[in-house]
Amino acid sequence: MPIDVEVQAILDRLAAAKLEDLSSWSPAAAREVSAGLARASPPGPPVAHVRNLTASGPAGDVPLRLYRPAEPPHALIENSVS
Helix, strand or coil, rough: CCCCCCHHHHHHHHCCCCCHHHHHHHHHHHHHHHHHHHHHCCCCCCEEEEEEEEEEEEEEEEEEEEEEEEECCCCCCCEEEE
């Protein structure tokens, strides 16, 4: 299955940034880069519904947030909430 055009654009931006191994970053540095990527990205589709969920993880529940777009296609957009 081909990669979605918008997802490929994100992957291309990450590759062009020539970032070091993310596991070596401090949490603060990772948040700063993530915020910069978000500011550089175009706005997403209008959101019709937001739902807070949890998934069981090995160290306990992991909070999740599900965003449902207002218009088709109704793709799943998942974002881990920390």
